[in-house]
Each structure stands twice: as structure tokens, then as C-alpha cells.
Amino acid sequence: MNIAIFNAHESDVRRYGRTFPVLLDSAAGPRVFDVTGRGYLDFILGSGALNYGHNHPAIKSALQEYLARDSILLSLDMYTEAKARFISEMVTGILGPRSFDYKIQFPGPTGTNANEAAMALVRKVTGRPTIFAFSNSFHGMSLGSLCVSGSESTRDLGGIAKHDVVRLPYDGFISPDFPSQDYLECIVTKPGAGVDLPAAIILETIQAEGGLNTASVSFLRSVERICRENGILLIVDDIQAGSGRTGSFFSFEEAGITPDIVTLSKSLSGLGIPLSVVLIRPEFDIWKPGEHSGTFRGNNMAFVTGAAALSLWRDDGFLDQVSWLTLEMDTRLDQLCKAFPDHITSRKGRGLMCGVEVAPSINARDVIASAFARGLILESSGPDRQVLKVFAPLTIEKEALDDAFGILTESFEEVIHEG
Ligand SMILES: Cc1ncc(COP(=O)(O)O)c(C=O)c1O
Structure with missing residues (x-):
């Protein structure tokens, strides 16, 4: 070959x-x-x-042991031992110690699946169509994620109008001193700003594909406050920055914020097997049974390796x-x-x-x-x-x-x- x-x-x-x-x-x-x-x-x-x-080695051997028996590999959203272990590790090892009580949704295997689910949920919760998204952001290659992405080449794809998104300058985008959070507060609160209240703001705390632009702690805290004061949901896309990439499990730990929704994927399974989750504050988990689905949301190989990877955070x-x-x-x-x-x-x-x-x-x-x-x-x-x-x-x-x-x-x- x-x-x-x-x-x-x-x-x-x-x-x-x-x-x-x-x-x-x-x-x-x-x-x-x-x-x-x-x-x-x-x-x-x-x-x-x-x-x-x-x-x-520890993550791979967990999968080898699992495969050595006739373990269940694909299970939609049926209950399996492997999924139970993953959820248990996520709750006791990651969420609990950080005082987070997120519910866990398994949408489909890739990062963009998680962002699509998150955006569908915030629109359902608020009844509002618009999402605020930032310059230079990247949220994935499916249509909803393309719409909120800032990158020109990404947005050129799709071939249809990109509706219901208002673009904001990311922290530092206009200049190091330009207070993007003040602009955000202004368009949300001032009568006559001419911008409808959004369902949510979606952001990366560090813009991976956008050039490693980093939001400051004060910017993130201001965005969280503005969201809370105005009934806007905050989605943090931690697909690339999460799972330990910044040195802590979640990228927003340093800022001490609690997003309403967090999306995770990429390193979540630890071995490169597709897996994504949407973490949802319990009061916003208003999905009806079966309302959102995805064939590969029951990827048990990823649950097994993901549980082994998450357990490292207790080592x-x-x-x-x-x-x-x-x-x-x-x-x-x-x-x-x-x-x-x-x-x-x-x-x-x-x-x-x-x-x-x-x-x-x-x-x-x-x-x-x-x-x-x-x-x-x-x-x-x-x-x-x-x-x-x-x-x-x-x-x-x-x-x-x-x-x-x-x-x-x-x-x-x-x-x-x-x-
Ligand atoms: C921040 C962020 N969100 C979403 C995605 C999309 O993830 P996926 O390619 O798994 O759909 C990426 C991929 O690079 C990403 O970096």
C-alpha cells in the first residue's frame, strides 16, 4: 500500500x-x-x-477487556453497564467535586451533534430563535453550527441563508482595550438597540480554530452576569478546550462561572473514539422522551474508554x-x-x-x-x-x-x- x-x-x-x-x-x-x-x-x-x-495503556486495556467478552457495543439510549459506569464517573469524579449538578444528554457522536442539540434546547426553553455568537468562533460543520461559526471559510459552506444569529466581537477582537462585554450589555439592555433578545450566547473560552484567542476571566464573568440578569442562556462550547486541554477539566473553571449548558466531545472518550455530551442545568432539561435522538448516541466502546479517561482526574x-x-x-x-x-x-x-x-x-x-x-x-x-x-x-x-x-x-x- x-x-x-x-x-x-x-x-x-x-x-x-x-x-x-x-x-x-x-x-x-x-x-x-x-x-x-x-x-x-x-x-x-x-x-x-x-x-x-x-x-x-489504562484506557486501551479497559476497551480490550470489554471487547474480550461479548459486551454490548451499540445500544441507542438503552441502559447499559458501560453507560452507567461512564455516568457514575462523570458525576462522582468530575461534576460532584466541582459542585455541578448538570444532567447529561448523549446526543450523537461528534462535537457538532452536541452543539446542535444545545442550540435546539435553548430555543425550546426560551421560545426565542436568535443566538449570539462571536467573531472567529468555530462550532462545527453541520448547518446550525456553521451559522454560529465566525470563520469565513466555514460560513461560506452550506449554501443557504444563515438565520437567527447575531455576531458579537470576541474579547480583544476589536482591540485589546475594547470592552466587548459592554457592547453586549448595551445591545441587550438599551431600548432602541434594535436587537431581539437571544435564546442564548454560545462561546469558546479559548477559540481553538479562531487562533487561540483567550477570553479574560472578567469577560467571562461579565457575560455570565449579563446572561443571568436578562434571561439568556449561556452555552460554553468546551469541545476542544475542555477535557483537560487548559490544565483543568473544564476550561471555565478558572473564571468560576457555571454555564447553563456545556458541550464536550473530542478528548472525552480518551482514546479517539467518537463521543459527545451536552451538560444541562437541571431546570433547563425540558426534553420530552425521544424528542432528540441519534443512532450512535449509545456507543458503549466510547463509554468504556471515557470512564477510564475520566477516572484519571482522581489520580x-x-x-x-x-x-x-x-x-x-x-x-x-x-x-x-x-x-x-x-x-x-x-x-x-x-x-x-x-x-x-x-x-x-x-x-x-x-x-x-x-x-x-x-x-x-x-x-x-x-x-x-x-x-x-x-x-x-x-x-x-x-x-x-x-x-x-x-x-x-x-x-x-x-x-x-x-x-
Ligand atoms: C470548539 C469546537 N466546537 C465544535 C467542534 C466540532 O466538533 P466535531 O468536528 O467533532 O463535529 C470543534 C472541532 O474542531 C471545535 O473545535
């Missing part, structure tokens, strides 16, 4: 395979291996879906590792910025959801190509794709981190030298 088959038969829509044209075969921890046995450090991690690294060794890594990434990204002051504009993101903005003097795409040739897989985001996402697996060890930052430094040096 070689990659010619993809060029001949796979749709032109494919993207990553063009940038990284190797035939991948196996993966362990921070590394993926191609069929020749060459290893690459993977700092894309399924776009944030493999926070625990590839084939985490002191794992928590110490995450704290260590958070400090390491902070120091190392600082050093990278200092090493290339003319070619890196700024640090981006927060916690382990981090990266750097590459200055217009060089092209992030060239840094990615150079890093790949040296054995590091990276991607960029943002409207002009100049923000390098430096996503380490939460489980990475010092040696692999040294390798990754060594490669990053050499790649910048090469691109700058050639430019």
Missing part, C-alpha cells in the same frame, strides 16, 4: 494527508509511526481529541503530571518567543491550550513543513493560519518535550535563514 490510492480515489476535500504525506500505521503516547517505522511526535492530537496521548500522579507540564510549557514557550523576537509576535492561548503567533515576516506553513521533516507534526489556526498550535499530550515526558522544542527551534531557524 502507498499513498497513491488517496490521490486517486479520495475526495479532494482531504487536508492533513496532503501536508503530512506518509502512511501512518501505529501510535503510542506522544508519537505516531509510519509504515517504515519512522516516528513523529504528534502535537496535533486529532485536533485536541487525544489529550491523553495515543493508546493510553494524584496524573494531576501532578498536568501541573508539571503546565509550568514546563509556559517556560518553554517563553523561551521560544525570546529566541525569535522578530518572527514570533506573541504567545497565544492558556494552560496547555497554547501556541505562538508567527509574524508576517515568515509563513507558519513553512515552519510546519520544516518541523514535519524533522519528526514533529503541528498545525496552525486563526483567520490567516499564522497561529501555531503547540498541543502536547497531557501525559508527555520530559525527553519527548525536549525533542519537540528542539525541533521547533531548529524549524524556526531554518525558515528564518531561508527567508
Whole structure:
């Protein structure tokens, strides 16, 4: 087998395979291996879906044990032992310690399924059609999620009018000092603003695909207050920023807010198996039985691996590792910025959801190509794709981190030298 088959038969829509044209075969921890046995450090991690690294031993063995018997694999929303364990782990290990009493909806397997369900629910709860969404947001590829996404290329898709969305400037979008929360409060409360009260506001606390733009604590608290005071529901899309990417399980813990609805997916299953949930404050769980569905909402393999992944958040060794890594990434990204002051504009993101903005003097795409040739897989985001996402697996060890930052430094040096 070689990659010619993809060029001949796979749709032109494919993207990553063009940038990284190797035939991948196996993966362990921070590394993926191609069929020749060459290893690459993977700092894309399924776009944030493999926070625990590839084939985490405890998560994988839970699935192996489950598969070794004739366990039930697909069950719609029937009751299964695997789902009971997942819910129990979510309630006792994650929600309870944080004093959250969310009900858990299983909508369908992907992130966009969760956002669609969340938006349908807030419209049903409030009887209002409009949703406020932010500049540079990305919420998924199905039509409702496209409508609330800010990215131009995403919004160009769909081919139909994108109704019932009012776009707001995200924190820092207009300028570092522009108070977007004041603008929000103004259009919600001032007579004559000409904007109908929305059902909800949907936001990412850090905009993953939008270029790792980070909402401040004060912005998030203001948005929560404005929502509460005006009967607007707050949806936090924690699909990429949640499940530990920022260093805490939920990305909004630092701000101390309690969104009305939280959507999770990506790293929720821990092993890269599709799984998503909608966490709903109990008073808003007004679904009628069967009113929302999805064939793959009963993916028991994902429940098994998800429960194993969630249980890591009760393991002191794992928590110490995450704290260590958070400090390491902070120091190392600082050093990278200092090493290339003319070619890196700024640090981006927060916690382990981090990266750097590459200055217009060089092209992030060239840094990615150079890093790949040296054995590091990276991607960029943002409207002009100049923000390098430096996503380490939460489980990475010092040696692999040294390798990754060594490669990053050499790649910048090469691109700058050639430019
Ligand atoms: C913040 C956010 N929301 C939603 C999605 C969509 O998730 P999925 O691709 O699983 O539908 C993504 C995917 O990148 C995302 O980053």
C-alpha cells in the first residue's frame, strides 16, 4: 500500500494527508509511526481529541477487556453497564467535586451533534430563535453550527441563508482595550438597540480554530452576569478546550462561572473514539422522551474508554503530571518567543491550550513543513493560519518535550535563514 490510492480515489476535500504525506500505521503516547517505522511526535492530537496521548495503556486495556467478552457495543439510549459506569464517573469524579449538578444528554457522536442539540434546547426553553455568537468562533460543520461559526471559510459552506444569529466581537477582537462585554450589555439592555433578545450566547473560552484567542476571566464573568440578569442562556462550547486541554477539566473553571449548558466531545472518550455530551442545568432539561435522538448516541466502546479517561482526574500522579507540564510549557514557550523576537509576535492561548503567533515576516506553513521533516507534526489556526498550535499530550515526558522544542527551534531557524 502507498499513498497513491488517496490521490486517486479520495475526495479532494482531504487536508492533513496532503501536508503530512506518509502512511501512518501505529501510535503510542506522544508519537505516531509510519509504515517504515519512522516516528513523529504528534502535537496535533486529532485536533485536541487525544489529550491523553495515543493508546493510553489504562484506557486501551479497559476497551480490550470489554471487547474480550461479548459486551454490548451499540445500544441507542438503552441502559447499559458501560453507560452507567461512564455516568457514575462523570458525576462522582468530575461534576460532584466541582459542585455541578448538570444532567447529561448523549446526543450523537461528534462535537457538532452536541452543539446542535444545545442550540435546539435553548430555543425550546426560551421560545426565542436568535443566538449570539462571536467573531472567529468555530462550532462545527453541520448547518446550525456553521451559522454560529465566525470563520469565513466555514460560513461560506452550506449554501443557504444563515438565520437567527447575531455576531458579537470576541474579547480583544476589536482591540485589546475594547470592552466587548459592554457592547453586549448595551445591545441587550438599551431600548432602541434594535436587537431581539437571544435564546442564548454560545462561546469558546479559548477559540481553538479562531487562533487561540483567550477570553479574560472578567469577560467571562461579565457575560455570565449579563446572561443571568436578562434571561439568556449561556452555552460554553468546551469541545476542544475542555477535557483537560487548559490544565483543568473544564476550561471555565478558572473564571468560576457555571454555564447553563456545556458541550464536550473530542478528548472525552480518551482514546479517539467518537463521543459527545451536552451538560444541562437541571431546570433547563425540558426534553420530552425521544424528542432528540441519534443512532450512535449509545456507543458503549466510547463509554468504556471515557470512564477510564475520566477516572484519571482522581489520580494524584496524573494531576501532578498536568501541573508539571503546565509550568514546563509556559517556560518553554517563553523561551521560544525570546529566541525569535522578530518572527514570533506573541504567545497565544492558556494552560496547555497554547501556541505562538508567527509574524508576517515568515509563513507558519513553512515552519510546519520544516518541523514535519524533522519528526514533529503541528498545525496552525486563526483567520490567516499564522497561529501555531503547540498541543502536547497531557501525559508527555520530559525527553519527548525536549525533542519537540528542539525541533521547533531548529524549524524556526531554518525558515528564518531561508527567508
Ligand atoms: C470548539 C469546537 N466546537 C465544535 C467542534 C466540532 O466538533 P466535531 O468536528 O467533532 O463535529 C470543534 C472541532 O474542531 C471545535 O473545535
